[in-house]
Amino acid sequence: MTLPLDVTKLADLLRLAARSEILPRFRRLGNGDVRSKSEPSDLVTEADEAAERLIRRELETIAPDALFVGEESVAADPALLGRLADAEFAIVVDPVDGTFNFASGIPAFGVMASIVWKGETVAGIIYDPMGDDWVMAEKGGGAFLIRPEGEAIRLSVAQPRPxxxxxxxxxxxxxxxxxxxxxxxxxxxxxxxxxxxxxxxxxxxxxxxxxxxxxxxxxxxxxxxxxxxxxxxxxxxxxxxxxxxxxxxxxxxxxxxxxxxxxxxxxxxxxxxx
The missing domain is CATH 3.40.190.80 (D-Maltodextrin-Binding Protein; domain 2)
Structure with a gap:
């Protein structure tokens, strides 16, 4: 499948956001850098917002035709979520997944993005800032763990159990x-x-x-x-x-x-x- 965006560019962008905006704030959040959204455990931090701004700004250059759907963008404009169903090309981003962990100083969080093309998900990336690696998939191409030096390890789910x-x-x-x-x-x-x-x-x-x-x-x-x-x-x-x-x-x-x-x-x- 020919994708509307080179998935490796998107993967590199997630890493850039983590290194520039997320990791420097890990265990260094100050007063006012963490806020609640829908409930006390639904958090947003300065890292979430700064990382999403960076990703969105860079995507406007490399994928100007894409509808950008970010978690924090939707929090600011809920109507944006409804546009996803009819979008021909969209990029969906979670700048810090596991914000509760991140804000608590627990090193279990990630940066995620997917490419939606004509109503279906055609690529997905999960970047682990702490491990500095990605798991990635393109529709029909298998799923892989990708290390920074380029090594790719094919992923396979577990065997069934009772x-x-x-x-x-x-x-x-x-x-x-x-x-x-x-x-x-x-x-x-x-x-x-x-x-x-x-x-x-x-x-x-x-x-x-x-x-x-x-x-x-x-x-x-x-x-x-x-x-x-x-x-x-x-x-x-x-x-x-x-x-x-x-x-x-x-x-x-x-x-x-x-x-x-x-x-x-x-x-x-x-x-x-x-």
Missing amino acids: LDAMVGMASAGYFFGDMRHRILGNLAKVRFFSSYRCSAHEYRTFAGGHVQFVLYNKLMPWDHLAGTLIATEAGGYAARFDGSAYLPHHVDGGLLLATDKESWQMLRNEIIGA
């Missing part, structure tokens, strides 16, 4: 009411589950073959487009809770990824339930 032996990631913070009680109770059926509070690292862990599933309810495109493409290109199976395909404009319906379709159906029946 339900009681599965290990996974479940972000329970955005399940509410009866659904929350049901899913948290049903997760007792798996061997172990956790949450990094950082979808960037959860997707990297899944695509690298270390866990058998990841589960989310809140769907913001900057959190999930890159990771879902990388995960499926690594051999995983992804769908919303009703079994429908996850598309760039979706913001609800939940999202479950598993090692294969049969495991997905088992998890759907046993964990999500009615």
Whole structure:
């Protein structure tokens, strides 16, 4: 597939933003550099905003025709999110995924970007500033861990396991009411589950073959487009809770990824339930 933007240029841009605006602020945030958005645990920092400004400014030069959809841009102009469904070419960016961790001084955060072309995600990148490497995928081309010196290691999801032996990631913070009680109770059926509070690292862990599933309810495109493409290109199976395909404009319906379709159906029946 011919992409509308060289994905390596986008990858280098994420690294530049991390080195210029994110890492210099890690464990150095001052008073007023961290603010709450929708709730006390939904944070934004000076690093998020400065990194997004840098990425957007550079993309205006190398991809002037792209609709830029950044997490902080949407926070400032919510109507921007609605334009994604009809955009022919869009670049979706999460400047600091795992802001709670970043603001707490925990070294588990990432920088993510995806390319959306004619309604589908065609490229995804997750950069780890602490490890200085990327996981990347182009649609139809597989998923890879890319090291700074250029070494590329193909990624593959884990082998399937029985339900009681599965290990996974479940972000329970955005399940509410009866659904929350049901899913948290049903997760007792798996061997172990956790949450990094950082979808960037959860997707990297899944695509690298270390866990058998990841589960989310809140769907913001900057959190999930890159990771879902990388995960499926690594051999995983992804769908919303009703079994429908996850598309760039979706913001609800939940999202479950598993090692294969049969495991997905088992998890759907046993964990999500009615």
